[in-house]
Amino acid sequence: MKDIVFATNNAHKLRELREIAGDKFNILSLKDINCNEEIPETADTLEGNALIKANYIKNKYGYDCFADDTGLEIDVLGGEPGVFSARYAGEDCNSENNIDKVLKNLANEENRAARFVTIIALRIGDNTYTFEGEVRGEILTERQGKGGFGYDPIFKPIEADCSFAEMLPEEKNNISHRGRAVKKLFDYLRNIY
Numbered sequence: 001m002k003d004i005v006f007a008t009n010n011a012h013k014l015r016e017l018r019e020i021a022g023d024k025f026n027i028l029s030l031k032d033i034n035c036n037e038e039i040p041e042t043a044d045t046l047e048g049n050a051l052i053k054a055n056y057i058k059n060k061y062g063y064d065c066f067a068d069d070t071g072l073e074i075d076v077l078g079g080e081p082g083v084f085s086a087r088y089a090g091e092d093c094n095s096e097n098n099i100d101k102v103l104k105n106l107a108n109e110e111n112r113a114a115r116f117v118t119i120i121a122l123r124i125g126d127n128t129y130t131f132e133g134e135v136r137g138e139i140l141t142e143r144q145g146k147g148g149f150g151y152d153p154i155f156k157p158i159e160a161d162c163s164f165a166e167m168l169p170e171e172k173n174n175i176s177h178r179g180r181a182v183k184k185l186f187d188y189l190r191n192i193y
Contacts, residue, residue, distance in 0.1 A: 001026045002193050005033055007053040007067035012149040013178070020173055020182045024190065033061055046071050046083055047130060050121035058123040066122040066185060070178060072151050074114040074139060077105060085151070095150050102139060102154065112139040116155065116177035120185050129188065133181030135159075148172060 005028045006017055018027050030036075039056050041049040046069040053067030073079045081088035081098070089097035106112060115136045122129045135157050143153035145165030152164035152172075159175045160167065173179040 002189075003028055003063075004189070005030070005057055005061070005063040005065035007039065007057045007065055013068070016169065016173060016178060017182060019169060020179060021186060025186070028063070030057075033057075033063060035061060041069065044083060046117060046119040047121065049083065050119045050130070051128070054121040054123045054128070064124045066120050068118055068120045068178065068181065070116065070118040072114060072116055072155065074102070074106070074112075076109050076111045076113070080105075099143065099151060099154055102151070103142070106139055114139050114155065118177040118181040120181045122185060122188070124192070131181045131184040131188070133177040133179065133184065135175060135177045135180065
């Protein structure tokens with residue numbers, strides 16, 4: 001089994017990735033490699049933030065690694081929250097605060113079209129690769145479901161009749177932005193290993 005570092009300490013993301021990876025890869029977290037520092041996400045694009053994290057781990061710890069950044073982009077809000085999705089309601093906010101802000105900003109809007117985008121940056125040796133996954137859908141008027149994390153209770157993908165938070169993990173992984181980007185990542189890794 002090949003070890004590869006996923007530059008995250010987000011337990012939800014780590015669990016999702018390990019479910020998708022199966023038994024061919026051993027996905028290590030930042031905690032697993034004793035990286036306890038906060039890696040700054042200072043880029044103004046999702047790709048830029050993913051590259052910052054992947055390069056940081058490769059350069060400082062030497063591991064082959066990948067990192068992701070994900071954004072929810074709402075059409076009528078000009079693509080907000082976008083790269084600021086995790087801190088949309090402020091630096092010390094949580095998912096509930098972020099959802100509340102989105103729902104407030106869309107309170108009088110009929111157009112609720114949105115998309116989730118995940119960019120994964122992979123560093124292997126001296127090479128860098130990126131993979132993108134996207135899912136289109138709409139923002140619901142209220143929370144639905146208890147599963148998932150982040151904006152999952154208010155995002156309903158086009159391919160489903162329910163929110164991400166109402167789906168079983170394998171159902172979500174089959175159609176989600178992260179699931180699609182990760183599939184491209186692991187297809188690539190299986191080809192080179």
